[in-house]
Amino acid sequence: MIPGAFDYVKPETVEEAVAALAEAGDDAKVLGGGQSLLPVLRLRLNHPTVLVDVSRVDEMRQVTDEGSSLLIGAAVTTYEVMHHEGIRAGVPLLSMAAGEVADPAIRHRGTFGGSCAHADPAGDLPTIARVLDAEFVIAGASGRRTVSAADFFLDFFTTAVGLDEVLVAVRVPKLGAGWGFDYQKFHRTAQAWAIVGVAAAVKVDGGTITEARVALTNMGAGPIRAASVEAALTGGAATADAIAAAAASAADGTSPTTDTHADAEFRKHLARVLTKRAVSTAAGL
Numbered sequence: 554m555i556p557g558a559f560d561y562v563k564p565e566t567v568e569e570a571v572a573a574l575a576e577a578g579d580d581a582k583v584l585g586g587g588q589s590l591l592p593v594l595r596l597r598l599n600h601p602t603v604l605v606d607v608s609r610v611d612e613m614r615q616v617t618d619e620g621s622s623l624l625i626g627a628a629v630t631t632y633e634v635m636h637h638e639g640i641r642a643g644v645p646l647l648s649m650a651a652g653e654v655a656d657p658a659i660r661h662r663g664t665f666g667g668s669c670a671h672a673d674p675a676g677d678l679p680t681i682a683r684v685l686d687a688e689f690v691i692a693g694a695s696g697r698r699t700v701s702a703a704d705f706f707l708d709f710f711t712t713a714v715g716l717d718e719v720l721v722a723v724r725v726p727k728l729g730a731g732w733g734f735d736y737q738k739f740h741r742t743a744q745a746w747a748i749v750g751v752a753a754a755v756k757v758d759g760g761t762i763t764e765a766r767v768a769l770t771n772m773g774a775g776p777i778r779a780a781s782v783e784a785a786l787t788g789g790a791a792t793a794d795a796i797a798a799a800a801a802s803a804a805d806g807t808s809p810t811t812d813t814h815a816d817a818e819f820r821k822h823l824a825r826v827l828t829k830r831a832v833s834t835a836a837g838l
Contacts, residue, residue, distance in 0.1 A: 555595070556591075556594035556595055556597065557594075557597060557600050559601055559602055559603060559604050560577075560602060560603045560604070561603075561604050561606065562577075562603060562604070562605050562606065563605075563606040563608075563609055564605065564606075564607065564609070564610060565609050565610060565611070566610060566612070567610055567612055567613065567692050567719060567721055568692075569610075570583070570605055570607050570610060570692075570719050571692055571693060571694060571717070571718070571719055573603070573605045574605055574716070574717045574718070574719065575694050575717055577602065577603035577605070579716050580600075580601055580602040580603060581601055581602070581603040581604070581605055581716070582599065582601040582603070582604055582605070583604075583605050583607055583670070583719055583720075584604045584605065584606040584607065584608070585607055585608065585627065585628055585663075585664040585666060585667035585670075586608075586628075586630065586631075586662040586663040586664040586667050587662065588655070588659050588662055588663035588667070589663075589667065589668075589671040589673070590667075590671075605719075607627070607628055607719065608628055610628060612626060612721065612722075613626040613627045613628035613629075613666070613721060613722065614626050614628050614629060615629075616629060616633075616637055616639055616640065618639055618643070619724070621726060621727060622724050622725060622726045622727055623639060623640060623643050623644060623724070623725050623727065624690075624722050624723075624724050625640070625665055625666075625722060625723050625724075625725060626666070626721070626722050627664060627665065627666020627667070627669075627670070627719075627720045627721055627722055627723065628664050628666060628667075629664060629665050629666070630660065630661060630662065630663065630664055630665070631651045631654050631655075631659070631660040631661075631663045631664065631665060631668070631678070632651075632657070632660040632661045634647060634648060634651040634665050634678075635648050635651040635652050635660065636648075643727040643728070644685065644725050644726075644727055644728060645728065645734060646681060646684070646685065646728060646734035646735075646736060646752065646754060647678075647681050647685070647725060649734070649735075649736050650677045650678060650680070650681045650736045650752065651665075651677075651678065653677050653736060653738050653747075653750075654668070654677050654678065665678060665723060666720045666721075666722070666723060669682055669689070669705070669712070669720070669723060670712055670714055670720045671710065672706055672707075672709070672710050672711060672712045672775060673710065673746070674709060674770070674771050674772075674773065674774060674775055674776075674810075675746040675747050675748075675750075675770060675771040676746075676747075676770070677736070677738065677747060677750055677770060679706060679770075679775065679776045680736075680750055680752050680768045680769065680770040680776040681736070681752055681768075682702045682705075682723060682725070682776070683702045683703070683706070683752075683768045683775075683776035683777075683778060684752040684753070684754055684766045684767065684768035684776075684778070685702075685725055685726055685728075685754065685766070686701070686702060686703075686726060686766075687701075687702045687723050687724060687725045687726070688700065688701055688702065688723070688724040689701075689702070689705045689712075689713070689714075689720060689722075689723055689724075690720070690721045690722045690723070690724065691713065691714055691715075691718050691719070691720055691721065692718060692719050692721050693715060693717055693718035693719075694717060697721070699724070700713045702776075703778075706774075706775035706776055707775070708774045708775065709774045709775070728754060731756045731757065731758060731763075732754055732755070732756050732764075732835075733754070733755050733756075733757065733834070733835040733836055733837055734752075734753065734754045734755070734835050735752075735753050735830070735831040735832075735834035735835045736750065736751070736752045736753075736831065737750065737751045737753075737827040737828075737830050737831040737834075738750040738751075738770070738827075739823050739827060741814065746771075747770045747771050748771060748814050748815050748820065748823065749769070749770060749771050749772060749809075749815075749820050749823035749824055749827060750769070750770030750771065750827070751767065751768070751769055751770070751779075751803070751824065751827040751828045751830075751831040752766075752767070752768045752769075752770070752831065753765075753766070753767050753828070753831035753832045753834070753835040754766045754835060755786070755791075755832060755835035755836045757791045757836055757837065760790060760791055761788065761789070761790060761791065762786045762787060762788070762789055762790070762791050762795075762836065763787070763788070764787060765782070765783045765786035765787050765832070766778070766783060767779040767782045767783055767786075767803070767828060767831070767832065769803070769807065769824055769828075771809065771820065772804070772807040772808070772809045772820060772821075772824055773807050773808045773809065774808070777806075777807060779802075779803050779805075779824075779828065780806070781802040781803075781805045781806070782799050782800060782802055782803050782828055782832070785798065785799035785802060786799045786832065791836040791837070791838065792838075793833065793838055796829060796832045796833050796836065796838070797829055799828075799832070800825050800826075800828040800829035800832060801825055803824040803825045803827075803828035804820075804821035804822075804824045804825055807821065807824065809821060809824075
């Protein structure tokens, strides 16, 4: 199908983008890589009157090393996230998961910020942002604000970014010494959306798990931290039996959907299995 008519604006600064959104009102949409928005427009599931293309905003294309974290511009592509030396060294889990996103063509166009702002429950990168306690820098007419990953993803395809705001960058804390990580994704075919995914970051000291973070993809309205698993792992032995026992609670408190790809019970089973695998790998087993 052919999208409906719309005006097109291509600002060169964040401030110009915010001004364009303010002028357009509630009928505007921000265009990044377009890998999620354009199919929606073609199907006429959304009818914006103005597209604000932020791909030329230089600030949103940068990766800045802040010491303990990386500030990754929202318009940095998934391909760049995969291959950027600073990201691969400081946040290797993010680079790993970026390699699981769709196919090379989409990774070259789709953006890190766009994936997070789109907030598809089956998206891989929002889960990584959640497990790493990332922060989202959002700009609007009243200035800039920072929102934690825990407060950013509100519901299906809904985030804390307002209609008159732009996601500028994502601040991702670095994984320091002693951390292991893994991302496990179950999908029916290569390059498909995750039926279920699990991201794990585990810190082991002397055979004991001192810190553990586990987040789930497609087990609810957005990326979910598996709090019961994290609590069971922290302070326990980094052994196969201990990890298996902790992973048994991975689906607790989740609300996966039933669709043509899998029913809710199968997704809960996958969450337990993939959590065991991801945590085991992250712990070096």
